[in-house]
Amino acid sequence: GQNIDQPTEMTATEGAIVQINCTYQTSGFNGLFWYQQHAGEAPTFLSYNVLDGLEEKGRFSSFLSRSKGYSYLLLKELQMKDSASYLCAVMDSNYQLIWGAGTKLIIKP
Amino acid sequence: GAVVSQHPSWVICKSGTSVKIECRSLDFQATTMFWYRQFPKQSLMLMATSNEGSKATYEQGVEKDKFLINHASLTLSTLTVTSAHPEDSSFYICSARKLAEHNEQFFGPGTRLTVL
Numbered sequence: 001g002q003n004i005d006q007p008t009e010m011t012a013t014e015g016a017i018v019q020i021n022c023t024y025q026t027s028g029f030n031g032l033f034w035y036q037q038h039a040g041e042a043p044t045f046l047s048y049n050v051l052d053g054l055e056e057k058g059r060f061s062s063f064l065s066r067s068k069g070y071s072y073l074l075l076k077e078l079q080m081k082d083s084a085s086y087l088c089a090v091m092d093s094n095y096q097l098i099w100g101a102g103t104k105l106i107i108k109p
Numbered sequence: 110g111a112v113v114s115q116h117p118s119w120v121i122c123k124s125g126t127s128v129k130i131e132c133r134s135l136d137f138q139a140t141t142m143f144w145y146r147q148f149p150k151q152s153l154m155l156m157a158t159s160n161e162g163s164k165a166t167y168e169q170g171v172e173k174d175k176f177l178i179n180h181a182s183l184t185l186s187t188l189t190v191t192s193a194h195p196e197d198s199s200f201y202i203c204s205a206r207k208l209a210e211h212n213e214q215f216f217g218p219g220t221r222l223t224v225l
Contacts, residue, residue, distance in 0.1 A: 031212055042202045042216040043153070050212075087152060097143075097214060101152040 002026045004100035006088050011106045012078055020073045020086050020103045028093020034062050034073045035087040037102065043087055046073070075105075083107045110136050113205050115217035122193055123225055129189045130220045132203030138183040139205035143214060144176075147200045159186045183208070193224045 003025045012018040024032070031050040035043035049055055049064035049071060061074040075082055088100040112135040122128050132142055140161050145153040157178050159165040165178035177189040186205075190197055200221055204214040 033213070040200075040219075040221075042219040044216070045213060048212060091212065096158070097155070099153050099155075 002090075002092065002098045004088055004090060004098055006086075006100040006103045008101070009104045009106065011108060012075075014078055014080060014107055014109050016078050017074065017076050018078060018105065020075075020088075020105065022071045022073070022088035022100055024069050024071070024088070024090045024098070024100075026090045026092045026098055029066060030091040030093065030095055032062075032064055032071050033089045033091070033097070034060075034071075035089065037085045037087055039084075046086075078107050080107050080109070111205075111207065111213075111215040112136055113203065113215045113217040115201075115203055115220050117220060118218065119221040119223075121223045121225065124194055125192055127189055127191045128193055128222060129187055130201055130203075130222075132186045132188070132205070132217050134184045134205045134215070137205075137215075138208045139186075140183065140208050141206045142180060142186040143204045143206075144178060144186075144188050145202045145204070147202060147219075153202065156188075190222065193222070195224045198222055198224045 006022045034046040037043040047062035054063045059076045064071045085102040085104050087102045089097045114133045116131045142159045144156045147153050155168050156171045157165045157167045159178050159180040161180045161183050167173045180186040202219040203217045
């Protein structure tokens with residue numbers, strides 16, 4: 001079967017750094033996405049990785065290792081507005097998105 | 110840009126009535142649109158994949174006669190919840206994929222449905 005695993009909840013301090021991990025097992029791979037979702041809102045796109053390595057975009061970076069079926073989202077200089085759920089999703093061989101359950105990130109002052 | 114709109118943003122209806130939700134890609138053509146449902150504190154659940162001009166493909170466990178999907182043009186897909194019941198209350202989100210592109214899905218803002 002297809003499976004995406006990520007922690008249910010994480011807590012971090014404002015100004016600090018947090019890493020959210022995602023491991024996956026899917027039938028085929030056409031890229032991995034990270035989305036941010038605030039409560040009551042639709043997901044918004046953060047990053048897309050299809051090759052191994054680190055992609056940096058401002059305070060957010062995303063890493064991918066295809067051989068390990070592993071990705072992480074790194075958030076630096078955390079702000080209170082970063083409190084949200086972070087969804088990991090993998091596009092399989094049929095170009096369907098397989099979604100993780102999401103990681104709820106709580107930022108404390 | 111790649112903007113997707115949904116209408117209405119929220120709707121309250123009586124049990125037994127039908128509700129139609131529209132999903133539009135405003136500045137691009139979308140051959141494929143996706144309909145998701147999300148219950149509180151849960152992740153997105155794909156309900157169906159809608160391709161322009163053809164029948165939608167429903168995920169296992171989703172009743173096609175209850176959730177009618179129409180994708181009549183490259184910029185519009187509609188989801189009709191027929192004979193809605195309180196258990197259908199949820200957050201419904203559509204997304205659209207650009208013509209000839211396989212990667213990113215662009216999400217609409219979602220529709221909050223409450224069935225009394």
